[in-house]
Structure formats: C-alpha cells, structure tokens
Amino acid sequence: MVLKLYVVSDGPPSLSVRQALAQLEIPFQQIDVNYGAGEHMTEEYALMNPQKEIPVLDDDGFYLSESNAILQYICDKYKPESPLYPKDPKVRAIVNQRLCFNLSSYYANISAYTMAPIFFDYERTPLGLKKVNIALDVFNTYLERLGTKYAAADHLTIADFPLINSTMTLEAIGFDFSKYAKIHKWYDDFKKNHPNLWKISDEAMKEIQNFAANPPDLSHLNHPIHPARKINK
Numbered sequence: 001m002v003l004k005l006y007v008v009s010d011g012p013p014s015l016s017v018r019q020a021l022a023q024l025e026i027p028f029q030q031i032d033v034n035y036g037a038g039e040h041m042t043e044e045y046a047l048m049n050p051q052k053e054i055p056v057l058d059d060d061g062f063y064l065s066e067s068n069a070i071l072q073y074i075c076d077k078y079k080p081e082s083p084l085y086p087k088d089p090k091v092r093a094i095v096n097q098r099l100c101f102n103l104s105s106y107y108a109n110i111s112a113y114t115m116a117p118i119f120f121d122y123e124r125t126p127l128g129l130k131k132v133n134i135a136l137d138v139f140n141t142y143l144e145r146l147g148t149k150y151a152a153a154d155h156l157t158i159a160d161f162p163l164i165n166s167t168m169t170l171e172a173i174g175f176d177f178s179k180y181a182k183i184h185k186w187y188d189d190f191k192k193n194h195p196n197l198w199k200i201s202d203e204a205m206k207e208i209q210n211f212a213a214n215p216p217d218l219s220h221l222n223h224p225i226h227p228a229r230k231i232n233k
C-alpha cells in the first residue's frame, strides 16, 4: 500500500517530510489536513496521533508522528543506502544532533517568534527576539566549526530540511539574519542547488506571508493551549 502522509500545507515539520520523500523519490499520497477547521483536533485524528499534531505518516496502518522520527524511518525502511541518512556512526550522530537541536531549540525558539504571533494572540517580545538570536548564533557556530557545505555533512542529509524550514519562517516575516554569515550562505546555497526542494518551502512561505498580512481568526478552534486572536472585521 502506498504511504499516506497527513500534512498541513504551511507547517515546517510537514514540509521537511515532503522534501525527504521527494529527494528519495518515494511515492506517497498526500492528505491535506485543514488546521483552520481543526481537523487535527478530532478524536478520530487522535487515534493516529494522540498529540493531535501534523504531520502523521500512515504506513499501511503503522502510524508515526514527530517529523524527525518520520524522516529517520522512511530512510531506514525504504532507502537504507541513501546518503540522506548516513550509516557512519559519527556522521549519523551529527545528523541526529542537528535534528534534536532543531526540535528542542532552533525551531522552538524561532517558531515562537515567527509563527505563533501570526496565528494566535502572542506578541513578539524582546525576550523572544533574544532567544531567536541565541538559536541563530548557535547554529552559525555549528556550521562554522564543522566547516561542511550542509548542516551535518558535505552533502544533503535529513538534518537540512527541518533547519531550512525553520529558517524559512524567519524569511517569511522579513527577519534579517544576514549577519549570521554561515547560515545565510547555507540557506542561499540550498535554494540555488535544490530548486525542486526549495519550491516546497517557498510555496509555504508565501502562504505564511499571506497569513501574516491577513491574520486568521482561529477563535472557533477553542484551542486547548494557544490564546485565540479575535479579528474584528
């Protein structure tokens, strides 16, 4: 049975999995989940992912959430020889480290500043900005110290996708990160060298920019965590 991937069209974790599947040339059925309609918040969706988050992979009834785990699984199961997820223990460890860094720090701090205030009633604060700059500084240092063309090696790996999509949300809000020279070059090189993969991020960036210009009213979601911003039209 063909793989099914439940995605949200502008969600960075969803984009990363789509990019890996594209690069690995693995056929899959994309199922678009309507975040604004709360399709991921239903009890039916929770049977696939009790975290009620997107993306979810359905491999013939084997449900997997958490984009990093999905990236690792599709490489291990379907393209074990692919350089996207190297076998060498040290290179693989760096890939895993970058995935963890993105999840726990880079994306966490960047998305709280870029995405959350677009969709919910959060402000961009000086503390939030400080956290973004710390995250950028750390990633820039990783790139500098390792001295590789990509985030974890001299070739593309699954670590690049989540880091690219986090950085893309900065571009989406017009955040100037050019002083982080290594990040700037790595990000530009990705766009130049992988236009088919960048297209996936770029389309999402345009959606995010559109939402930033016209913030959605998600008060009907009664989100259990995020405070809704009521838009008076």
Ligand SMILES: N[C@@H](CCC(=O)N[C@@H](CS)C(=O)NCC(=O)O)C(=O)O
Pocket (backbone or CB within 6 Å): 008, 010, 011, 012, 013, 014, 040, 052, 053, 054, 055, 065, 066, 067, 068, 103
């Ligand atoms: N750590 C998860 C994060 C997934 C995630 O947060 N997805 C967002 C959409 S981009 C979501 O579904 N959020 C649930 C919500 O806001 O209700 C992953 O990497 O897959």
